[in-house]
Amino acid sequence: MANGGGKSPICHTADLTMYAKNTSPDNQTGDVTVLMTNKGAGTCSAAGFPGADLKDSDGTSVAVARGREVPRITDLKPGETASFSISYPVDRSGDHLYNPTAILTTPPNETHSVSLKWPAGAPPLAGPYGSSTIQVHPVGIEG
Numbered sequence: 001m002a003n004g005g006g007k008s009p010i011c012h013t014a015d016l017t018m019y020a021k022n023t024s025p026d027n028q029t030g031d032v033t034v035l036m037t038n039k040g041a042g043t044c045s046a047a048g049f050p051g052a053d054l055k056d057s058d059g060t061s062v063a064v065a066r067g068r069e070v071p072r073i074t075d076l077k078p079g080e081t082a083s084f085s086i087s088y089p090v091d092r093s094g095d096h097l098y099n100p101t102a103i104l105t106t107p108p109n110e111t112h113s114v115s116l117k118w119p120a121g122a123p124p125l126a127g128p129y130g131s132s133t134i135q136v137h138p139v140g141i142e143g
Helices: none
Strands: 016-022 029-038 051-056 059-062 081-089 100-106 114-117
Touching: 029 100, 051 081, 059 114
Parallel strands: none
Antiparallel strands: 016 029, 029 081, 051 059, 051 100, 100 114
C-alpha cells in the first residue's frame, strides 16, 4: 500500500465521500470548503495538498495554485471527516467573467479525481483562472 506521510495508507478516492460548500465569511472574501469523509473500513492518510482544478461551463479547467502553508499528518479513521479550502478574491465589478461550475479534485497522494459541483451561493470569483490569488490549502481534520 502507498504511504501518505503518516503510518496509514493513503486515502483512496473510492473510499471518500466528498462535497463542496460555500464557507465565505462575507461578500468580500471567497472561500469554498471541500469535505472528505472516510467511508472505508480502515484508517487512511489524507496528508498534504489536494489537487484542485476549476472547471468552467465550456469545459476548460485550470489548476489552482497551492497556498504557502505546511501540510501536517492527517489520518482519518472510518467515519471521520477532513477538509481543505479554496480561497479567492471576489469579483466586485459586476462582470463575472469567471464562473466555475465544478471543482475537479484529487485527494493528496492519489491519482483519481472527482468532479464536485461549484457550491450555490459562493460569491463570484475574480480571475483570471490560474492566478496565484486563487489558492488551495492543505487538508486538515474537521471539528
